[in-house]
Amino acid sequence: MRLGRVLGIMLAVWLLSSLPARAVEVIAHPSVAIPRLNLTYAKGLFSMRQTRWPDGTRAWVFVLPDNHPVHGAFSKEVLNLYPYQLRQTWDRQVYSGTGQAPIEVASEEEMLRRVANTPGAIGYVGRVNPHDPVRIITVD
Amino acid sequence: MIRYASSRSTRRLCLFGSLLLGWSGQVLAFELNEALQVHGFLSQAAALTNRNNVGGNSSDGWAFELRELGANVSWRPDPDWLLSAQGLMRWAGRTDDGDLRLDYGFVDRTLLTGDNRLGIQLGKIKNSYGLYNTTRDVAHTRPGILMPQSIYWDRIRDFMLAAPGVSLYGEHNGPLGTLNWQASVLKPEVSATEVEYVNFLMDMPGRLKGRTSWLGQAMLELDHERWRLGVSLGDMAMRYAPAGIDPLQPGTTHYRPIVLSLEHNRETWTFAAEYTEIAVKYRDHGPMFILSDNTTQAYYVQATWRFEPRWQAYARYDALYVSKGDRRGKQFEALTAAAGMPLPGHLLYAEDITVGLRHDPTPGWSLSLEAHRVRGAAGLARVDHLPGLPEKGWNLLLLQAAYRF
Numbered sequence: 001m002r003l004g005r006v007l008g009i010m011l012a013v014w015l016l017s018s019l020p021a022r023a024v025e026v027i028a029h030p031s032v033a034i035p036r037l038n039l040t041y042a043k044g045l046f047s048m049r050q051t052r053w054p055d056g057t058r059a060w061v062f063v064l065p066d067n068h069p070v071h072g073a074f075s076k077e078v079l080n081l082y083p084y085q086l087r088q089t090w091d092r093q094v095y096s097g098t099g100q101a102p103i104e105v106a107s108e109e110e111m112l113r114r115v116a117n118t119p120g121a122i123g124y125v126g127r128v129n130p131h132d133p134v135r136i137i138t139v140d
Numbered sequence: 141m142i143r144y145a146s147s148r149s150t151r152r153l154c155l156f157g158s159l160l161l162g163w164s165g166q167v168l169a170f171e172l173n174e175a176l177q178v179h180g181f182l183s184q185a186a187a188l189t190n191r192n193n194v195g196g197n198s199s200d201g202w203a204f205e206l207r208e209l210g211a212n213v214s215w216r217p218d219p220d221w222l223l224s225a226q227g228l229m230r231w232a233g234r235t236d237d238g239d240l241r242l243d244y245g246f247v248d249r250t251l252l253t254g255d256n257r258l259g260i261q262l263g264k265i266k267n268s269y270g271l272y273n274t275t276r277d278v279a280h281t282r283p284g285i286l287m288p289q290s291i292y293w294d295r296i297r298d299f300m301l302a303a304p305g306v307s308l309y310g311e312h313n314g315p316l317g318t319l320n321w322q323a324s325v326l327k328p329e330v331s332a333t334e335v336e337y338v339n340f341l342m343d344m345p346g347r348l349k350g351r352t353s354w355l356g357q358a359m360l361e362l363d364h365e366r367w368r369l370g371v372s373l374g375d376m377a378m379r380y381a382p383a384g385i386d387p388l389q390p391g392t393t394h395y396r397p398i399v400l401s402l403e404h405n406r407e408t409w410t411f412a413a414e415y416t417e418i419a420v421k422y423r424d425h426g427p428m429f430i431l432s433d434n435t436t437q438a439y440y441v442q443a444t445w446r447f448e449p450r451w452q453a454y455a456r457y458d459a460l461y462v463s464k465g466d467r468r469g470k471q472f473e474a475l476t477a478a479a480g481m482p483l484p485g486h487l488l489y490a491e492d493i494t495v496g497l498r499h500d501p502t503p504g505w506s507l508s509l510e511a512h513r514v515r516g517a518a519g520l521a522r523v524d525h526l527p528g529l530p531e532k533g534w535n536l537l538l539l540q541a542a543y544r545f
Contacts, residue, residue, distance in 0.1 A: 040313045051219035080364040091281045096266045096274035097224030
């Protein structure tokens with residue numbers, strides 16, 4: 001009986017840990033009061049067409065360089081876009097004056113620091129540690 | 141009037157270039173504060189042809205008069221307001237001599253946000269036309285060293301590029317995808333002599349001026365922008381202001397284009413195709429004017445393969461027929477001969493097979509190599525061949541280095 005329970009717990013733990021863990025977390029400044037974004041809205045923010053959070057506050061978008069593996073994972077897994085598509089969207093806007101480029105940071109450490117220090121910021125990292133002063137945003 | 145690249149503009153280039161290089165090479169795009177951004181681009185190409193001229197006397201050896209230099213500033217003081225302006229200097233053979241000009245400068249106000257967006261722009265705005273018109277001068281954003289002449293005909297470039305006016309735009313998000321649209325009322329700018337060669341077959345003593353025109357575009361993005369389908373249409377008009385003694389009367393020319401655009405994006409491939417028909421209408425140019433209304437028909441198909449991260453190869457077939465009803469220009473030959481100004485039919489078409497290779501060693505730099513095999517001369521500027529005429533069959537090799545920040 002006891003062995004059965006232990007086995008059951010072990011099975012549950014194994015099942016949970018084998019679930020496909022997302023390699024990227026979307027993060028925001030802790031003052032952002034929105035825990036969830038739908039995919040269309042998140043795409044609007046990261047393609048720099050949407051300039052506000054759903055509650056009206058100004059959004060600041062931070063990204064990693066195009067060739068950063070976490071940027072690739074974020075583009076494809078979260079936004080369902082290839083990184084070159086995002087770059088084309090930004091370029092089209094930046095060089096026709098119809099929009100601005102996101103703020104590019106060099107590393108995940110800098111991403112965490114800038115997002116934690118900029119009210120209204122949104123960004124992404126591979127992994128968030130419990131003590132990181134950022135809010136995790138669910139995109140679905 | 142034909143203008144040549146002057147030493148004055150070369151000096152301006154040197155000044156601009158040294159300013160650019162004076163900045164740190166590491167981070168050229170910067171936020172003075174987060175809401176203000178500065179970006180720029182430059183490119184230099186070299187052209188070699190066996191016959192005909194591109195970017196200078198390219199049939200006598202490498203020609204280097206193909207250069208672009210631009211910088212822009214944008215400021216978003218508030219999420220709903222955007223102010224932006226771009227200065228551009230461009231050299232292209234005898235058609236463009238590096239004069240510094242305002243490429244665009246406008247204020248953009250967002251009127252509605254959320255899942256559906258609406259906004260208005262006022263000022264000098266880039267014309268949304270086909271897939272690539274708004275950023276055709278930025279090497280990194282165009283689909284090759286030369287734009288497909290079928291849709292982005294350089295001979296009437298300034299007429300189609302950007303214009304003062306007002307524009308309303310919107311974005312609607314639905315279960316299928318995103319619909320973007322834009323509608324503009326504008327007054328086109330016409331400054332290049334080449335537009336007179338397109339309109340009148342010669343450099344006339346008077347000058348052309350833009351008239352109130354409109355352009356509209358709808359672009360549907362499906363399946364996470366894997367598919368982009370667009371339609372652009374409008375009525376672009378200009379008026380001829382005759383000189384004191386002039387065979388022509390003050391008439392107007394209308395270009396009424398419809399462009400169908402398709403882009404398909406895959407992880408390593410992009411396919412693009414665009415088709416246009418432009419109804420060209422001449423009004424009130426007087427009895428000495430020999431041309432009649434016609435329809436220009438043109439299209440291209442292109443495949444781009446990103447075979448390595450930083451490398452791409454592309455192939456394109458690009459066809460332009462100035463007169464749909466006279467594709468090879470036979471009637472045109474007879475008409476111009478009867479008028480005592482015989483011109484060859486190959487001025488009315490161009491069929492261009494292009495292959496190219498691009499390498500981006502860093503996010504800022506891009507190096508390209510492109511080869512064209514062309515039949516017909518409709519894509520070539522007449523002013524680059526004066527006092528003669530361009531020939532029918534010709535090949536072109538292009539090299540380009542470009543930087544952007």
